Amino acid sequence: MKGNEAIAEAAIRAGCRLFFGYPITPSSELAEYLARRMPEVGGTFLQAESEVAAINMVYGAAGSGARVMTASSGPGISLKQEGLSYITGAELPCVVVNIQRAGPGLGGLGPSQGDYFQATKGGGHGDYHPIVLGPASVQEAADLMMEAFDLADRWRLPVILLGDGIIGQTMERVVFKEPSPVRTEKPWATTGTGRRGPGAKRNIVQCWGLTPELLEPICLREQAKYEKITAEEQRWDTFQIEDAEALVVAFGTSARICREAVMQLRAAGLKVGLLRPITLWPFPGKAFQSLPTSVRGVLAVELSMGQMVEDVRLAVNGRLPVRFFGRVGGFTPSPEDVAERVVALLDEIPAKKAQGVTA
Numbered sequence: 001m002k003g004n005e006a007i008a009e010a011a012i013r014a015g016c017r018l019f020f021g022y023p024i025t026p027s028s029e030l031a032e033y034l035a036r037r038m039p040e041v042g043g044t045f046l047q048a049e050s051e052v053a054a055i056n057m058v059y060g061a062a063g064s065g066a067r068v069m070t071a072s073s074g075p076g077i078s079l080k081q082e083g084l085s086y087i088t089g090a091e092l093p094c095v096v097v098n099i100q101r102a103g104p105g106l107g108g109l110g111p112s113q114g115d116y117f118q119a120t121k122g123g124g125h126g127d128y129h130p131i132v133l134g135p136a137s138v139q140e141a142a143d144l145m146m147e148a149f150d151l152a153d154r155w156r157l158p159v160i161l162l163g164d165g166i167i168g169q170t171m172e173r174v175v176f177k178e179p180s181p182v183r184t185e186k187p188w189a190t191t192g193t194g195r196r197g198p199g200a201k202r203n204i205v206q207c208w209g210l211t212p213e214l215l216e217p218i219c220l221r222e223q224a225k226y227e228k229i230t231a232e233e234q235r236w237d238t239f240q241i242e243d244a245e246a247l248v249v250a251f252g253t254s255a256r257i258c259r260e261a262v263m264q265l266r267a268a269g270l271k272v273g274l275l276r277p278i279t280l281w282p283f284p285g286k287a288f289q290s291l292p293t294s295v296r297g298v299l300a301v302e303l304s305m306g307q308m309v310e311d312v313r314l315a316v317n318g319r320l321p322v323r324f325f326g327r328v329g330g331f332t333p334s335p336e337d338v339a340e341r342v343v344a345l346l347d348e349i350p351a352k353k354a355q356g357v358t359a
Helices: 003-013 028-040 051-062 074-079 081-089 116-120 138-155 165-169 212-232 252-267 308-316 335-348
Strands: 018-021 044-047 068-072 094-100 131-133 158-164 236-239 246-249 272-277 279-281 297-302 322-326
Touching: 003 028, 003 068, 003 094, 003 138, 003 158, 003 165, 018 028, 018 051, 028 044, 028 165, 051 068, 051 074, 051 081, 051 094, 068 074, 074 081, 074 094, 081 158, 094 138, 094 165, 116 158, 116 279, 131 138, 138 158, 158 165, 158 252, 165 252, 246 252, 246 335, 252 272, 252 297, 252 335, 297 308, 297 335, 308 322, 322 335
Parallel strands: 018 044, 018 068, 068 094, 094 158, 131 158, 246 272, 246 297, 297 322
Antiparallel strands: 131 279, 236 272
């Protein structure tokens, strides 16, 4: 299946029955697929008049406790930021898919990872974090999409699946896993008092209070939740890092390119490994706490001017030199481009100077 279609089918199998969106390339096949599939499973597909309308429809539907989602690409996601902030403020679960396009502004249709900051740092106003997942294949996009609804329900928080034009448009073999049999109870949902028996109080879903006395305790409670998510939900993958002297860090499409570069360098006799963050927020800082002592330096590779590299530097905390390589505008680096930067990194940092160096 094409990536966009696999993500959409995974959402259906995860129990999503409400989609509100507005098509935009390179995510449009996702909406097109759900326009056909939602009626087949008794769900609702609605093409809103705008991205702003779509995210506010998600806001309303999420209050009922239903599994609901929207999808778009960079410029559309920008328009949804106010709604996302309000959904977070109301502590409601939903899933948002961003098949990124190059930016800023209208940008281009080529693959990009330039929405990393927007996704992982909250994007909208106020102190908040959605959980952000970065798939590196169509299969993983489908798997993570199914888990995204569970995570959203568990933490009462938006979850963003951060793909790009290659993930969305690539056609690969997909095997759909069984959905989780465990569903989170939602006693807070606005389903009407009839389901909860005579005399039940109405549930009211609303965004946070205006007064400092009301708002600060809620913000502190939410911060405690973010700290718990950071402790429990970090995910990453590694490839040949056990004896690595150079460590490449990349997520999503970049990670696929870097994996090929690592194999080429290994074939040439160089000890190189790959660390691939899967959760982009929370960033998997734990993975950097137990790196092999053989690692002399780190190369962060992104389809941006350098965004994730800031989280890499925080995770490394000055223990190793960190370098950056990125392509933008819809271009992707080749494995040979990455390999060249890795060789330069190893030439720059002799083994005896690696540990304890801040650069």
